[in-house]
Amino acid sequence: MAATAKVEVRKGLSGYFSASQGRVDRWRSVHRLAKALAAGSSASEALRNEALEELNSLAPLEELCAYPGPALMATLKERLQTRDWTAFARLAQRISISLLSNSYRDDPEAWKADEDGEAHTPEVLPPGIARGQARKPYFEVLVVTPGERSTWEATRESLRRLRRDSDSFIYEPVVVGSFEDAALAAIVNYNINAVVIFDGFGYPSQHAVPDLREILAAHVPAAPSTDADLGTTLARVLNTYRPELDLYLATDRDVGALAGSDEAACIRRVFYGVEEMLEIHLSILDGIAERYATPFFDNLKKYAQRPIGTFHALPVARGKSIFKSNWIRDMGDFYGANLFLAESSATTGGLDSLLEPTGNIKVAQEKAARALGGDRAFFVTNGTSTANKIVHMALLNPGDIVLIDRDCHKSHHYGLVLAGAQPYYIDAFPLTQYSMYGSLAIRPIKEALLALKAENKLDRAKMVVLTNCTFDGHVANTVQTMLECLAIKPDLIFLWDEAWFGFARFSPFLRRRTGMGAAAKIRGMMRDPAYRERYNAFKASVGEIDAKNKKVLDTPLLPDPDKVRVRVWETDSVHKSMSALRQGSIIVVADQDFHRIEPMFKESFFTHTSTSPNQQIIASLDLARRQMELEGYELVQRAIQLAIEARADINSHPLVSKYFRAATPAEMVPAQYRQSGIADFGAPGWSVAKTMKALDGDEFFLDPTRITLLCGNAGYDGTQFKALLSNEYDIQINKTSRNSVLVQININNTRSDVALLMKALADISRAIEKRLAEGGEKEKAIFEARVKSLVTDVPDLPDFSRFHDAFRDNPKSAANEGHMREAFYLAARPEACEYLKLNSKELDDRIRNGPEVVSAKFVIPYPPGFPILVPGQVITDATITFMRKLDVKEIHGYNAAMGLECLKPEALAQLKGKAPAAGAAQRSTKPSPVGT
Ligand SMILES: Cc1ncc(COP(=O)(O)O)c(C=O)c1O
Numbered sequence: 001m002a003a004t005a006k007v008e009v010r011k012g013l014s015g016y017f018s019a020s021q022g023r024v025d026r027w028r029s030v031h032r033l034a035k036a037l038a039a040g041s042s043a044s045e046a047l048r049n050e051a052l053e054e055l056n057s058l059a060p061l062e063e064l065c066a067y068p069g070p071a072l073m074a075t076l077k078e079r080l081q082t083r084d085w086t087a088f089a090r091l092a093q094r095i096s097i098s099l100l101s102n103s104y105r106d107d108p109e110a111w112k113a114d115e116d117g118e119a120h121t122p123e124v125l126p127p128g129i130a131r132g133q134a135r136k137p138y139f140e141v142l143v144v145t146p147g148e149r150s151t152w153e154a155t156r157e158s159l160r161r162l163r164r165d166s167d168s169f170i171y172e173p174v175v176v177g178s179f180e181d182a183a184l185a186a187i188v189n190y191n192i193n194a195v196v197i198f199d200g201f202g203y204p205s206q207h208a209v210p211d212l213r214e215i216l217a218a219h220v221p222a223a224p225s226t227d228a229d230l231g232t233t234l235a236r237v238l239n240t241y242r243p244e245l246d247l248y249l250a251t252d253r254d255v256g257a258l259a260g261s262d263e264a265a266c267i268r269r270v271f272y273g274v275e276e277m278l279e280i281h282l283s284i285l286d287g288i289a290e291r292y293a294t295p296f297f298d299n300l301k302k303y304a305q306r307p308i309g310t311f312h313a314l315p316v317a318r319g320k321s322i323f324k325s326n327w328i329r330d331m332g333d334f335y336g337a338n339l340f341l342a343e344s345s346a347t348t349g350g351l352d353s354l355l356e357p358t359g360n361i362k363v364a365q366e367k368a369a370r371a372l373g374g375d376r377a378f379f380v381t382n383g384t385s386t387a388n389k390i391v392h393m394a395l396l397n398p399g400d401i402v403l404i405d406r407d408c409h410k411s412h413h414y415g416l417v418l419a420g421a422q423p424y425y426i427d428a429f430p431l432t433q434y435s436m437y438g439s440l441a442i443r444p445i446k447e448a449l450l451a452l453k454a455e456n457k458l459d460r461a462k463m464v465v466l467t468n469c470t471f472d473g474h475v476a477n478t479v480q481t482m483l484e485c486l487a488i489k490p491d492l493i494f495l496w497d498e499a500w501f502g503f504a505r506f507s508p509f510l511r512r513r514t515g516m517g518a519a520a521k522i523r524g525m526m527r528d529p530a531y532r533e534r535y536n537a538f539k540a541s542v543g544e545i546d547a548k549n550k551k552v553l554d555t556p557l558l559p560d561p562d563k564v565r566v567r568v569w570e571t572d573s574v575h576k577s578m579s580a581l582r583q584g585s586i587i588v589v590a591d592q593d594f595h596r597i598e599p600m601f602k603e604s605f606f607t608h609t610s611t612s613p614n615q616q617i618i619a620s621l622d623l624a625r626r627q628m629e630l631e632g633y634e635l636v637q638r639a640i641q642l643a644i645e646a647r648a649d650i651n652s653h654p655l656v657s658k659y660f661r662a663a664t665p666a667e668m669v670p671a672q673y674r675q676s677g678i679a680d681f682g683a684p685g686w687s688v689a690k691t692m693k694a695l696d697g698d699e700f701f702l703d704p705t706r707i708t709l710l711c712g713n714a715g716y717d718g719t720q721f722k723a724l725l726s727n728e729y730d731i732q733i734n735k736t737s738r739n740s741v742l743v744q745i746n747i748n749n750t751r752s753d754v755a756l757l758m759k760a761l762a763d764i765s766r767a768i769e770k771r772l773a774e775g776g777e778k779e780k781a782i783f784e785a786r787v788k789s790l791v792t793d794v795p796d797l798p799d800f801s802r803f804h805d806a807f808r809d810n811p812k813s814a815a816n817e818g819h820m821r822e823a824f825y826l827a828a829r830p831e832a833c834e835y836l837k838l839n840s841k842e843l844d845d846r847i848r849n850g851p852e853v854v855s856a857k858f859v860i861p862y863p864p865g866f867p868i869l870v871p872g873q874v875i876t877d878a879t880i881t882f883m884r885k886l887d888v889k890e891i892h893g894y895n896a897a898m899g900l901e902c903l904k905p906e907a908l909a910q911l912k913g914k915a916p917a918a919g920a921a922q923r924s925t926k927p928s929p930v931g932t
Pocket residue numbers: 382383384385386408409411467471497499500573583585865
C-alpha cells in the first residue's frame with residue numbers, strides 16, 4: 001500500500017474504528033506544539049495558530065467526553081490566547097498524558113489545572129478520586145436534554161450532588177442536546193456506560209464536522225419526520241449500536257403505557273418528568289452493579305477467605321500441603337495463596353455445580369447469555385473442542401445427515417463419529433496460492449440441500465456446521481446463509497463454530513455477522529409484516545424451491561415466515577478472544593425448540609463434562625463476561641484499530657514490504673464473494689458507509705484482526721518463519737501455511753507489540769538484503785528458487801473425494817453423505833487395516849490401478865487442525881500429492897515410519913451389503929425422532 005493510503009487509514013478510518021485513539025493522537029500533537037511554544041520557538045505565531053486549530057478541531061469531540069471537560073478546556077484556551085506558553089504547556093501535557101494513560105479515571109491530579117493548586121473546578125472531581133479513597137471503577141453517563149446549553153452545567157451538578165461516599169462506582173455526566181450528538185457520543189466515547197434521555201430534544205447535531213457526520217450517517221437512520229418520539233427512537237438506535245448500555249428515559253408521556261410497550265423494551269427504566277433525580281442516580285449505579293456482579297467469582301472469593309476445613313479430595317485445596325512442603329514450596333510462591341484457597345472439589349458452601357447449576361453458576365450463565373445475545377448459555381471448561389462435541393451429541397441421532405465444511409475443526413468430525421450422524425462434506429473455496437482454504441460459500445450448501453431434497457432425504461438433513469470466522473479470518477454472511485438454507489429446509493439447525501469470534505459480539509460492525517446477531521435479525525424479520533410481503537413477492541417470482549427450478553441457485557432465497565424455526569447454536573472459545581483462562585469456552589443458544597432437546601442436551605453435557613470442572617476457569621468465564629459488558633466496546637474497537645494500523649505499517653514500509661505482506665481482503669476473499677468491491681481496509685476513497693455496505697451485503701468479510709502475513713517472498717515457509725520469530729525475536733504466533741503465518745491481534749495487544757513485530761520484520765528484511773548483497777549471483781539464484789517454490793509452485797488443495805461405497809447407503813446417490821462411524825470402528829480391528837508408505841510406488845500403483853485405497857483414520861495436519869482424510873474416505877492422487885508437499889511437521893493420525901493406515905479391500909468387501917461392523921451404529925435411514 002502506498003504511503004498516502006497509510007495516511008488515509010490513520011486519519012479517516014481511525015476516526016471510525018477508534019475515535020478515541022485518534023483523539024489521543026491529536027492531544028499529543030497539541031502537547032508537542034505547546035512544548036515548542038514554551039521552549040521559545042521562533043515560529044511561535046505559526047505554532048500558536050496550529051495549536052488553536054488543533055484545539056478547535058478537538059472541541060466537538062471534547063463536548064462528548066467528560067474529561068478534560070468544559071472548565072479545563074476553557075482554561076487551556078485562555079492560556080493559549082494570553083500567550084502564557086509555560087502554563088499552556090503544563091496543562092496540555094497534563095491532559096495529554098492523562099488521556100494516554102487513562103489516569104484521569106482515578107487520579108485527582110489529572111482534573112486540576114495546576115500541579116499544586118486547587119482543582120480548577122473542585123466540584124467536577126468525582127469524590128472517590130478527590131478524597132483519596134480506594135479506587136472505584138469510573139464511567140461516564142450520557143445525559144440527553146432538551147434544555148438550553150446554559151442549563152447544562154446545572155444538570156451536571158444536580159447529578160454530582162447525589163454522589164455518596166458509599167457509592168461503589170464513580171461517574172461523570174456528559175450532557176448533549178440533540179439526537180445526533182447523543183448517538184455520536186455513544187459511538188466515540190467508550191467511557192459511556194449509561195444514558196439518561198430526557199424527552200423533548202431535537203434531532204440535528206450542533207456541530208458541522210464531516211468526519212463525525214460520516215460516522216453517524218453509517219449508523220443512524222434518517223431523521224424521523226417528527227420530534228415526538230425521538231426519546232424511544234434514540235433508545236432503539238443506541239441499543240442496536242451498543243446493546244450493553246443501560247438506557248433510562250424521563251418523559252412526561254403516559255409512562256405507565258410506555259413502560260410496558262414494545263417500543264420501550266430496550267429501556268431499563270422509564271421515569272415520569274425530571275423530579276426523580278435521586279431515583280435516576282440510584283438506578284444508574286444499580287445498572288452498573290448488575291453488570292459488574294460476577295456471581296460465581298464473587299462467591300469463590302468469599303469462599304477463599306473463610307477458614308474452611310476440607311475432608312474431600314483435592315489436597316491442593318487450601319494449599320497446606322504446598323506451603324508446608326520441603327520440596328514444592330516454589331509452586332506456592334509462583335501461583336500465590338489465592339489459587340489454592342480458591343480451590344475446592346465441593347459444590348456447596350457458596351459454590352455451585354457446573355453439571356447441575358442451581359445457584360451462582362446458573363446466574364452467571366444467564367448473564368453470559370444476555371451479554372452474548374442468546375437465550376441461554378452454558379459454560380464449558382474443556383475448550384470449544386468439547387463444546388462442539390456436546391452440541392453434536394445433543395442435537396444429532398444416528399442416521400441424521402449433517403452438512404459440514406470438511407475444513408471444520410476436528411472436534412466436529414469426532415463429534416459426528418460419536419453421534420453416529422452422517423457427514424455430508426462440502427468443500428470450502430480454496431486459496432491455493434497461500435495453501436489454505438477459505439470458507440464454505442452459500443451456493444454449494446444450497447446445492448447439497450437440493451441434492452438431498454431430490455432424493456427425498458431432506459428430512460434427515462438435521463444440521464449445518466460452519467466455522468465463523470475461520471482461522472484465517474473469513475467471516476460468513478450469517479443472515480444470508482441461514483435465510484437461504486431455511487428457504488430449502490425451514491427447521492434446519494445451525495451450529496456456528498465461533499471459536500475465534502466471540503469478541504465480535506462487542507463490535508457494532510462485526511456483531512451482525514455472529515450467529516446470535518443473525519438469529520436476532522431473522523427472528524425480527526419473520527415477525528415483520530414487510531418481510532411477509534417481500535416473501536410473497538419472492539415466492540410468486542421464483543416458484544417451487546427444488547433442484548429442477550433453474551432460478552433457485554442464482555437467486556437469493558427467502559424462507560417462508562410461517563414455517564421457519566429459528567434454531568441457532570454458537571460455540572465460542574472465550575479464552576481465545578476474551579479474558580478467560582485457557583479452555584474456558586461457552587455454548588450460546590437461540591433455539592426456539594430448545595425445550596424439546598433439553599433432556600438430550602443434559603445427557604450430552606453430562607457425557608462430556610468432567611465431574612471435577614476447574615473452578616478458576618468457571619470464575620474467569622464469569623469475569624470475561626463482566627469485562628466485555630463494561631469495556632468490551634472499547635477493547636474491541638481498539639484491537640480492530642490496531643490491526644488496521646499494523647496492516648498499513650507492514651504494507652507501506654519501503655523495505656519490509658519488499659519481503660512481507662499483510663494479505664488484504666482482495667487477496668483473501670475472491671471477488672465473487674466480495675460484492676461491494678472492498679479491496680483493503682482504509683484504501684483511498686473507501687468510506688465508512690461503503691464498509692458498512694460490505695459488512696451487510698458481501699458473502700464474506702475479512703476480520704481485520706487476523707493478519708495473514710505472507711513470508712514466501714522472504715524465502716521462508718510458514719513453519720520456518722514461525723520458529724525464527726519465536727527463537728530470535730520472542731514473538732509467538734500460532735498458525736502457519738506453506739508461505740504465511742497468522743498474526744492475530746486481540747484485546748491484549750498494544751502498539752508496543754506491533755512495534756516489536758515491525759522491528760523484527762525490519763531486522764529480518766535487512767538481513768536478507770545483506771545476505772543477497774554479499775552472497776553474489778549464487779546466493780541470489782538460491783534465494784529466487786526458494787521463493788519460487790514457496791510462492792509459485794504451490795500444491796493444489798485436495799477436495800473431499802468421497803466415501804467408499806461400503807459406507808454409502810446408495811453409491812449412485814448424488815448426495816455424498818457416508819457412514820463415517822462405521823469406518824472409524826472398522827479401523828479398530830487390526831486385521832482390517834493395512835499400511836501404505838506415503839512415498840511408495842505401491843501407493844501410486846494402487847491409486848492408479850486399484851483396488852481403491854481407503855483411509856482408516858482422520859489425518860489431521862496441526863495446525864490448522866482440520867482433516868485432509870477422514871475414516872472411510874477414498875484416497876486420491878490429489879491428497880497424496882498435497883501430503884507429500886505439506887510443510888507441517890505435526891500430522892495427527894499419520895505415522896511416517898508406518899505409512900498411511902488404510903482399510904483392507906477384503907475388509908471393505910466383507911462389509912459391503914452386510915451388517916454394520918462391530919461397534920458401529922445401526923444403519924438407519926429414518927429421520928431421528930428428536931428435535932426435527
Ligand atoms: C474453528 C475452531 N473450533 C474449535 C476449536 C477448538 O477450540 P478449543 O481450543 O477451545 O478447544 C478450534 C481451535 O483451534 C478452532 O480453530
